[in-house]
Each structure stands twice: as C-alpha cells, then as structure tokens.
C-alpha cells in the first residue's frame with residue numbers, strides 16, 4: 388500500500404535533477420536557504436519518525452467509511468484528487484463565518500469590508516483550501532486509551548481553531564489586496580471594479596485596516612502567542628516585500644537574490660507561516676511544523692514564479708500574450724533576470740525601468756532569444772518539488788483520509804506549476 392502511495396523515490400530523482408538544474412543555472416545555495424538543505428534534513432526527519440513509531444489515531448473514521456465506499460483499496464499515485472471537493476463543505480462554512488466576522492454598525496464600512504467576501508467575488512479560496520487540507524494532513528492522534536468523547540471534543544476544538552487560522556489568513560490576504568490596489572491605482576480585481584475604483588482610496592485603505600483589526604481580534608482569541616507571532620510577522624513581511632518592490636537600486640533590480648527575497652515576503656510568507664500555525668495548533672513537534680512551513684513557502688514561491696511567467700505568456704506559450712503588467716510597471720521578474728544572465732545588454736533597459744519608447748519590445752526580444760522563460764518555469768518546478776517532498780516527509784499515517792489529503796496537497800503543488808491562468 389505504501390509503495391503504491393509514496394512518491395519518495397520519484398522525488399529523490401527529482402532532487403538530483405533539481406540540484407543539477409541549479410548548478411546549470413548558476414543558482415547560489417543561498418537563493419533557497421531552506422529548500423536545498425531540506426533535501427537532507429527532511430530525509431533525516433523521516434528516518435527519525437520511522438524509528439519513533441508514533442501512534443496515529445484516525446479522527447476521520449467517518450470520512451474513511453465514505454471514502455472507502457467509493458474507493459476499493461488505497462489511492463494510487465495516478466489517481467488525481469480534487470483538492471477543493473475534499474474541503475468544499477467546510478469552505479462554505481468558513482465563507483459564512485468570514486462574512487459574520489466583518490459585520491459593523493457603520494453601513495459604509497460594512498459595504499466596503501464585505502466587498503470581496505460576497506458570493507461570486509470570493510476568489511479561488513486557494514489559501515483556506517490549502518490550510519484545511521494541511522490541517523487534515525497533520526491530524527495527530529492522542530493515545531488510544533483516551534475516551535472517545537474526550538477525543539471528539541478535543542478534535543472539534545482543534546479543528547475550529549485551525550479554521551480560525553484559515554479565516555485570519557484570508558482576511559490578511561484580502562486586506563493586502565485592498566491596499567495593493569490603492570498603491571497600484573488598479574481599476575479591476577477579480578473581474579469587478581476594485582474597491583478603490585468603486586469607493587475611493589480612503590475607504591479602500593480603511594476597509595483594509597478594518598479587516599486587519601478584526602483579524603487581530605480573531606488571532607488574539609486563539610490565545611497562542613507563537614501563532615500570534617507567526618501571523619504578525621507576515622504583516623511585516625507583506626509591507627517589507629511591497630517596499631522592496633517599490634524602492635530599489637539598479638543593482639537590486641538586477642539581483643535574483645533580491646527578487647526571491649521580495650517574492651518570499653510578498654507572496655510566500657503568508658502561506659508558509661499560516662501552514663506552520665496549523666501544524667502548531669495540531670500539536671505537532673517542531674520538525675513537522677517546519678515541514679508545514681516549507682510546504683507553504685515553496686508552494687508560494689512556485690505559485691509566484693508561474694505568475695511571473697504567465698505575465699509574459701498568458702494562456703499561450705508565446706511571448707507578449709500575457710498582460711505584461713509587471714514590465715509595464717517597471718518590475719523585473721525571474722524570466723527577465725534569467726535572460727539578463729545571457730544578455731547583459733538588458734541592464735540598460737532594466738535600469739531605465741523599461742520607460743524609454745521601445746524598451747518593452749527590446750526586453751521581449753532578448754527574452755525571446757534567451758532561456759529565461761524555461762529557466763523560470765524550471766525554478767518554479769523545483770520549488771513545487773520541494774513542497775511535495777515536505778508533505779511526503781510527514782510522519783507516516785495509516786488513515787486513508789489523511790493520505791488522501793496529503794495527496795491533494797502534493798497534487799496541488801503540481802497543479803500550481805501546470806496552471807495556465
């Protein structure tokens with residue numbers, strides 16, 4: 388059963404090739420300070436857990452029954468799991484709770500705050516989905532001797548706390564988008580007018596602040612200082628990432644190191660720290676919390692790298708078919724940075740922030756002649772591989788439901804790099 392399920396050998400092969408891709412691209416180790424060393428540390432962790440023989444109790448027995456009715460035997464590598472359907476019911480409960488968490492007596496503020504929580508404009512709910520799947524993947528057993536009712540009570544309480552982490556994460560995410568749209572002077576978001584466009588900058592900023600204040604209250608209610616620290620750090624990272632993007636020297640603009648750091652702060656930190664918070668609430672040991680963090684971090688990095696490629700290619704593979712919004716805003720991303728390694732002539736264009744007439748076309752021309760797009764995709768695939776490896780390094784579980792959720796997390800890491808929008 389394990390052989391069928393585990394992709395460990397495949398991942399090991401992937402790691403060898405990922406390392407050689409790194410060498411090929413001349414990527415320094417520090418670009419991936421945790422990821423590279425994970426190849427070794429995560430393997431060690433696995434060995435340790437195998438020896439310890441943890442007792443795992445299946446708190447999802449009721450799920451298992453249903454699951455087994457549809458699946459004879461365990462899930463295979465080839466079977467695709469629909470990650471969304473696994474937690475769809477819980478996601479709609481979460482969406483309703485989110486709407487009630489931002490109620491206020493001030494009508495204007497209420498209208499602004501609920502703007503992106505209304506049905507139809509809630510977005511893909513990618514972050515809450517990942518966090519709920521992470522919660523199920525890290526279900527820890529309490530000793531078999533514990534009375535059933537005690538276990539049920541503890542499980543429910545734990546799950547509610549993990550749902551709260553997902554709610555807080557979504558509120559932070561939406562708040563950051565409201566502020567981002569003001570900074571970018573955006574006019575649309577999620578297919579509708581952005582809040583700043585519809586209600587003005589002042590209300591959009593205040594609505595973002597309001598979401599953060601409600602998120603802070605929810606965070607405090609968890610009464611867990613470590614979790615408070617993790618998610619507060621995310622706020623600092625979001626601001627730092629945004630400032631790093633707004634204010635940089637010519638040298639920083641041309642640095643892959645700087646770009647990856649900014650990407651971590653802007654995109655991956657929220658996923659990394661909230662995944663870790665889920666693991667902490669599950670009562671997992673430090674090593675497992677770190678694996679959860681690594682999953683979120685690498686998934687976030689892979690997601691953003693693909694986003695940066697799609698900005699050039701759109702749904703097609705050809706250059707210039709994307710919105711080109713980054714380059715138009717003078718923002719340098721991975722494809723251009725890789726192209727720069729082959730064509731140092733790009734330095735001048737980058738230093739001018741693509742502002743001189745013809746600069747964008749020139750940049751696209753060099754990018755087209757280079758390996759930039761392919762290398763950026765490879766780097767995304769490498770981080771997706773690291774993310775999958777983190778989940779595969781979780782302590783073994785006998786629960787089919789836990790295995791299914793882990794497989795969904797692994798499949799998600801693949802979906803992130805094969806998506807076209």
Ligand code: FPP
Pocket residue numbers: 559562563564566567568570571595599622625626629653654
């Ligand atoms: C999207 O960037 C924006 C972010 C991922 C974070 C923005 C962070 C801030 C504005 C700092 C303030 C933070 C809080 C928590 C209030 P993008 O412009 O690259 O992507 P887009 O295409 O979605 O606009």
Ligand code: MG
Pocket residue numbers: 567568571573
């Ligand atoms: Mg923006």
